[in-house]
Amino acid sequence: MSILAVGSVAFDTIQSPSGKVERELGGSATYFGLAASYFAEVRIVAVVGDDFGPAQEAVFQKHGIDIRGLERAPGKTFFWEGEYGSNPNEAKTKVTELNVFQNFQPKIPAEYRDTEFLFLGNIDPTLQADVRRQMNGARLVGGDTMNYWINGFREPLLQTLKLIDVLLINDTEAKMLARESSLPRAAQKVLAIGPKALVTKHGEYGSTVFFREGAFGIGRHPFRAPTLPLDEVRDPTGAGDSFAGGFMGYLASQGEINREVLKRAMFYGGVMGSFAVEAFGTRRLLSLTREQIDERFEIFRELTHLE
Amino acid sequence: MSILAVGSVAFDTIQSPSGKVERELGGSATYFGLAASYFAEVRIVAVVGDDFGPAQEAVFQKHGIDIRGLERAPGKTFFWEGEYGSNPNEAKTKVTELNVFQNFQPKIPAEYRDTEFLFLGNIDPTLQADVRRQMNGARLVGGDTMNYWINGFREPLLQTLKLIDVLLINDTEAKMLARESSLPRAAQKVLAIGPKALVTKHGEYGSTVFFREGAFGIGRHPFRAPTLPLDEVRDPTGAGDSFAGGFMGYLASQGEINREVLKRAMFYGGVMGSFAVEAFGTRRLLSLTREQIDERFEIFRELTHLE
Numbered sequence: 001m002s003i004l005a006v007g008s009v010a011f012d013t014i015q016s017p018s019g020k021v022e023r024e025l026g027g028s029a030t031y032f033g034l035a036a037s038y039f040a041e042v043r044i045v046a047v048v049g050d051d052f053g054p055a056q057e058a059v060f061q062k063h064g065i066d067i068r069g070l071e072r073a074p075g076k077t078f079f080w081e082g083e084y085g086s087n088p089n090e091a092k093t094k095v096t097e098l099n100v101f102q103n104f105q106p107k108i109p110a111e112y113r114d115t116e117f118l119f120l121g122n123i124d125p126t127l128q129a130d131v132r133r134q135m136n137g138a139r140l141v142g143g144d145t146m147n148y149w150i151n152g153f154r155e156p157l158l159q160t161l162k163l164i165d166v167l168l169i170n171d172t173e174a175k176m177l178a179r180e181s182s183l184p185r186a187a188q189k190v191l192a193i194g195p196k197a198l199v200t201k202h203g204e205y206g207s208t209v210f211f212r213e214g215a216f217g218i219g220r221h222p223f224r225a226p227t228l229p230l231d232e233v234r235d236p237t238g239a240g241d242s243f244a245g246g247f248m249g250y251l252a253s254q255g256e257i258n259r260e261v262l263k264r265a266m267f268y269g270g271v272m273g274s275f276a277v278e279a280f281g282t283r284r285l286l287s288l289t290r291e292q293i294d295e296r297f298e299i300f301r302e303l304t305h306l307e
Numbered sequence: 308m309s310i311l312a313v314g315s316v317a318f319d320t321i322q323s324p325s326g327k328v329e330r331e332l333g334g335s336a337t338y339f340g341l342a343a344s345y346f347a348e349v350r351i352v353a354v355v356g357d358d359f360g361p362a363q364e365a366v367f368q369k370h371g372i373d374i375r376g377l378e379r380a381p382g383k384t385f386f387w388e389g390e391y392g393s394n395p396n397e398a399k400t401k402v403t404e405l406n407v408f409q410n411f412q413p414k415i416p417a418e419y420r421d422t423e424f425l426f427l428g429n430i431d432p433t434l435q436a437d438v439r440r441q442m443n444g445a446r447l448v449g450g451d452t453m454n455y456w457i458n459g460f461r462e463p464l465l466q467t468l469k470l471i472d473v474l475l476i477n478d479t480e481a482k483m484l485a486r487e488s489s490l491p492r493a494a495q496k497v498l499a500i501g502p503k504a505l506v507t508k509h510g511e512y513g514s515t516v517f518f519r520e521g522a523f524g525i526g527r528h529p530f531r532a533p534t535l536p537l538d539e540v541r542d543p544t545g546a547g548d549s550f551a552g553g554f555m556g557y558l559a560s561q562g563e564i565n566r567e568v569l570k571r572a573m574f575y576g577g578v579m580g581s582f583a584v585e586a587f588g589t590r591r592l593l594s595l596t597r598e599q600i601d602e603r604f605e606i607f608r609e610l611t612h613l614e
Contacts, residue, residue, distance in 0.1 A: 086488040181393040183511065184536040204490065205512035208536060224533050224610050229491040229515060260614050267613065303531050304611045306574065307567050 001252045002041040005032045006106050006131050007121020007241070009046040009070065010078040013095075014280060017086060018234040024281030025056050027078060028121035028144065031238035034285040035245025035272040037063040038293055040252035043112050045069035045131070049077040049100040059286065069109050073100040088236040088277070089203050108134045117252040119244060122146050125153055125160040132163040140257060142166045142248050144240065150176050162194035168244045170201045184210070187222075199266070201243060201273075204229070209266055218259040225266035226304050228274040228296070235280040239273045242285060246272030271296045308559045309348040312339045313413050313438050314428020314548070316353040316377065317385040320402075321587060324393060325541040331588030332363050334385060335428035335451065338545035341592040342552025342579040344370035345600055347559035350419050352376035352438070356384040356407040366593065376416050380407040395543040395584070396510050415441045424559040426551060429453050432460055432467040439470040447564060449473045449555050451547065457483050469501035475551050477508045491517070494529075506573070508550060511536070516573055525566040532573035533611050535581040535603070542587040546580045549592060553579030578603045
């Protein structure tokens, strides 16, 4: 089945203790789309400027990603420059130029309307809700958000959360959203707002999915997936979107959504996130094979499973 | 098989957002011993003062813990008072009265010398090394340490680490010991110092064991065990020693040490740690059954295992 991702396409300049790259193709829709492309047909809705050319287009095309929904606007593409220190969970933003992204109003092409799976990347919650309403036949809706929206746009965000099936955020964001310092209690509060499932990401410690009672016809027991203990996290940029791409991509590749499928989706999310951070930008995501992905899936199993 | 634990017995006054208790029986040897007592015969070597009476003795006796090695010294027992805020990983020490513990010189009774498993609780590394030499027939030696020794007593600690098979510490301690910000790299450096295995504990995210190449006749692939996402951590005191007690206790209960046994020991460590923090002091550890322990083991499996 197919997935539609709505989010950003950007150019990123990234520095970390492992090196520096300039104007790499990035953005939430890009990371998500590349990660998901190994599992399902991906369509994206985003906006780019005049500096987005054939070289960038080719990246999406090579992965079979449908970019008919990629809007071209006069001006420059969203640009971000950031630096990571020794803690990969903390990015120091040096430059943010929203450019054409500033006035992004996602328009869903008619030929995308029947897409079964929808991922609402980290954009203004009012726009997320608007997209969700344009896609009211979607079978499963995943979504992301961040501190900026949680703190400054709480009311529209709470409304949007009623329209999302699976919210994928990190621990800090979940606690901030729920105004609660215990993660399991925060999860219960977030689920009471609307989502059927909350995926919280713990950085190098993996991720946990919490379920609302009765959601997906399964019990509410949480499930925890690992990530790989990597000697070197070269570039954490896009780890969350790559996780979401693996998670949603795997769900879209399956006939039904049940507890076992959701558990495996958590593993595939972790797998794609772990690949993403091994190299700068999207580089590692560009050259994978499904075989390599499944090999890492088995390493994750070996890392956590008793005989 | 039997385990000898050398460490502290103490009285603790503990405050957390969940309440307050005064002069609860605590200390590393107490938590370790109680947790391990569900798996194996436990012997302890520690020192107590005049205020340690029949009520405290009865706690050990009820769990079949051999306290012939418990030295009585004139004066008061080690006393600690601490407070936890909303972050259970950070204790604020309000009072530390070492009392009789100040001059503790562990003496191993002759009848303890044949104990197969030895746990060196968090005491002066020079004393740990001294105990280790008195117990040179031990089959497996586990050990703990803390920031205080890592920062202030580095050289004797590095010597002691050569005498320990499994070091059990938390992430921050491992990074500090290795002077390395990446946990997997820190683990490799710690293993190069001496231990065959390093168990690093990640608080609410569980724990990871890293193996030295060839140690225990198994490969060096790490293994990660979870802990339970608890709505409320009432009192984190003793979580690490309870983990160590479950881990070492399970090892001692098995005929051989292989990869599968070590993996299960990680699970049992997490199980005992998760029980410990559910109630103040050692209270939860006092009233368990092996059946409850194995039920929680299965919950841990359910939390992490694919079908």
